[in-house]
Ligand SMILES: [Zn+2]
């Protein structure tokens with residue numbers, strides 16, 4: 001390990017005041033550039049470890065705070081130890097640091113033996129009405145599966161992988177180095193076998209030795225009633241196959257499309273109802289759209305703008321719970337904007353006849369608004 005350690009901000013190429021996102025972006029860019037599996041730089045591996053360590057420290061508020069105040073020594077006394085990296089492919093890096101598999105199936109070298117497969121994320125969009133009732137949705141995606149020809153060994157049928165002579169089958173190489181901060185034991189993935197501990201001399205023709213092939217798969221995803229926009233559904237074991245270990249999980253990110261007729265407020269639904277000035281004054285029976293279809297609403301004479309009518313149990317179902325929210329209908333009184341001479345005459349006549357008693361709301365408009373947005 002180098003005895004002069006570079007400043008972590010300098011390593012990542014960010015300002016000292018950089019936020020979480022900038023730090024993540026900077027490391028992601030460096031990781032792509034420097035990962036030993038893909039980089040041509042002669043010192044790529046050392047620089048990659050340096051970047052990974054810088055990211056590990058700066059991405060957590062606690063270690064970043066220590067480093068900002070006391071530098072490298074502060075971390076040492078604080079008991080911080082950088083993670084010993086044992087990555088075999090770029091895909092692994094990203095799933096460790098970012099919880100995602102950006103390269104999809106079959107990225108790069110052979111997967112670790114016994115390693116769990118990567119998780120996958122797919123997205124789907126449903127209507128608000130579907131979110132209210134629950135819906136089963138087919139979701140198609142590409143996934144890495146164990147190669148059927150070689151059953152995952154990567155070796156051509158009839159041949160066998162041989163034990164890697166460099167690491168004697170362990171898949172790892174260890175080295176001990178000393179520095180002013182003490183002794184460091186570094187574990188490194190064996191570069192000859194990529195960590196699998198085995199060398200394939202005649203690779204399987206179908207998967208070219210990877211042990212995995214990409215398959216198109218469709219699963220029926222059950223979206224439960226009451227789901228909110230942006231929630232994820234986990235399907236255990238439907239992600240990428242592992243190399244000997246279990247498969248990763250599939251996450252389905254559900255988008256709930258907005259419905260032009262409704263506003264969603266948690267489990268409640270809000271809508272507005274336009275009534276004419278005369279309907280509001282005289283009373284009316286009107287049809288309003290709800291999640292359950294059209295519903296008749298009786299408005300009494302003298303209904304004021306902003307009046308809220310609560311339809312209990314007509315909102316969204318409670319996710320994984322009981323009952324439903326409410327649907328609040330807010331009355332909007334519309335006033336004529338174009339009058340014929342005759343209509344104008346009638347309204348002027350009405351105004352002459354109106355007295356103090358004609359207009360007497362029993363609740364202020366503001367109180368009504370409060371009721372709508374509680
Ligand atoms: Zn194969």
Ligand SMILES: [Zn+2]
Pocket residue numbers: 164165166167168169170171172190191192193194195197198
């Ligand atoms: Zn090896």
